[in-house]
Amino acid sequence: MPRRSGNMPPMVRTRSTTAVPRAASGGAELPDPGRLVPLSPFDAFWVALPPVRRVFLFRSLPGVPFSNVVGTLRSSLAQVLPVFHPFAGALTYSPDSRALSIVLPDEWEGGSCGGVTFVEPETDLDFERLVEEAAEHDQDTLGQLVPDIRRDQLPAPVMAAQVTEFVGGGGGVALGVAVHHTAADGRGIWRFFEMWAAAAAGVEVDRVPAGSTPLHDRRLVRFHGDEELARLFLRQIAPNLPTIAPRQDPALDARRRLSRRTFTFAAPAVQRLKQRLAFAANIGTAPSTFAALAVHGWVSIARASGFADDAPVFAAFLADCRAYMSPPAPDTYAGNCVALCMASLSGSELAGPDGPARALVAVREAVAEAKRDPLRDLARWRTKFAAIPPGRAVILAGSPWFPAYGVDFGFGRPARVELASMNHDGEVVLVAGREAGSVQASVSIAAGKMQAFRDVFMAE
Known part of the structure; x- marks a missing residue:
């Protein structure tokens, strides 16, 4: 369950925790333990970075018991796991080879590495407030609806799922999924969601069209010097493996409370911005x-933060590079294949009329x-990002092509x-x-900046 401060009321209460090991009888099997x-x-x-934690909020369907929802999600997840078998494993470090790998479990009866943990809680959180676009939330609220797979030391689970019933008001259901980023990038994770949703809706997983099965073989993205580069990253990011807990910066404890809010740009507004x-x-x-939304977010955050000096403000984002590898990686490759992109301009440049x-x-x-x-510059990704002065980076993530509402x-x-x-x-x-x-x-964004950000971000 998510970590909670000692004075926070228990708004999410666990009913049961089990494991989803494999497909039902007759389905595809996972690879050998x-x-x-x-x-x-x-x-x-x-x-050593936090897992990806995604939440889907669904309104309750009349006449459909919560137990039916849970049963559908459990059984369909079991069908999809053989196709996305790394998600059922544990992230592991080998001191002998000084390498990371995902190891599939030897046992499927549960436990820290026994399949995918599946949590069923209930909550008295206000469902309608969570789905209201204009609502402003703190960082802990949504986090309670996703299982916590963070570990201070390897091995660590790659994935866990949580299905939460809203027991107050008009009800509702939250599907929270945590996936360790080492297993897949955004494209791979969204393909997993699409296949899981299709299986839940009754599509047989073994009927996936030929040529579209997700591929997990890391040899598809190999290049000269890749093993040494992987070891370099591990020395930089997690020098005390198998311990992966990042060193705590005392300044983080005193940082201002972050707030989050969601905005939607209708299709005509997107076109006007691009033009x-x-x-x-x-x-x-x-x-x-x-590019249009990234630029708009970068400029809006810089202006809302009051950056008008000559110091640089950085924009950092990821670019899918499957098609640009040599040889190109297949579109169906589900592992990480993204390049770190960084751009910088001074605060005064971004604040000026030609900033956009x-x-x-x-x-x-x-x-x-x-x-x-x-x-x-792959070997310098970590050092380049670490060199950015605190508070001077805008992180741009995701993609306008990820089908969040199509699953x-x-x-x-x-x-x-x-x-x-x-x-x-x-961010x-x-x-x-x-x-x-x-x-x-x-x-x-820091809570005190949110109104200024909104005024810039949503101005026509």
Whole structure:
């Protein structure tokens, strides 16, 4: 269960905790117990960072008991796990080889490494407030709806799921999923959600069209020097393996409380933003939807933070580089295959009237550089990011193509989909919105900046 401060009331209460081991009789089987999935440098980069924690909120369906919802989600997860077998394993470190791998469990009766932990709680949280777009939340509320798979030391579970019943008011259901980032990037995780939802809706997993089965073999992203680079990342990020707990910065305890809020840009608003940026930057073609929203988020956070000096303000984001590897990695590769992109402009540049145009040029250049050579500067990713002065980075995550509201587990489309793992002052997470062409942007920022940010971000 999520960690809770000592004075926080128990708003989420666990009813039961079990494990989902394998497909039902007749379904596909998981690979042999003990099988290793060696990890790549792209995976090792995430070893000590918090897991990805996603929440789907569904309104209760009349006449459908909560037990039926749980049964459907459990059985369909069991069907999908053989296809996404690394998700059923444990992240492990081998001192002999000094390498990370995911190990499938030897036993399926439960325990820390015995399949995927499946938690069933109830809560008296206000469902309607959680799905209300205008509502402002602190960082702990959504986190209670996702299982906590963080560990201070390896081995650590790759995945856990939590299905929570809202017992007050009109009811509702939350599906919370935690996945360790070493197992997959955003593209791989969303493919998992799509397949799980399809299985829950009655689609047989073994009928996945040929050529679209998720691939987990890390040899598909191998390159010269990759093993040494993976060891370099481990020395930089988790020098005391198997301990992975990051060193605590005393300043973090005193940081201002973060607040989060969700905004939706309708399709016409997205198009107007892209056209304005293209005109301002004097480019012939409109920027991509991601570039437009990334630029808008970067500029808005910088201005809301009052950055108007000559010190740099950084924008950091990830670019899918499957198509740009040599040889290219298949589209169906589900492991991590993303390049770290960074752009910077001074606070005064971002605050100026041509700030959005300058930011667009910088973002486009960072993306173009990643496409030209996704491995360029790979060994310096960690040190470059660590060198950013505190408070001067804007983290841009997700993608407007991630189908957050297109996953239907048989209960209708979600009322709200959110990323619970947002813990940075100045973070924007993008997913496709509910309506065609719209984009949802969830924002985490120091509470005192939220109103100023909203005024800039949503200004037409």
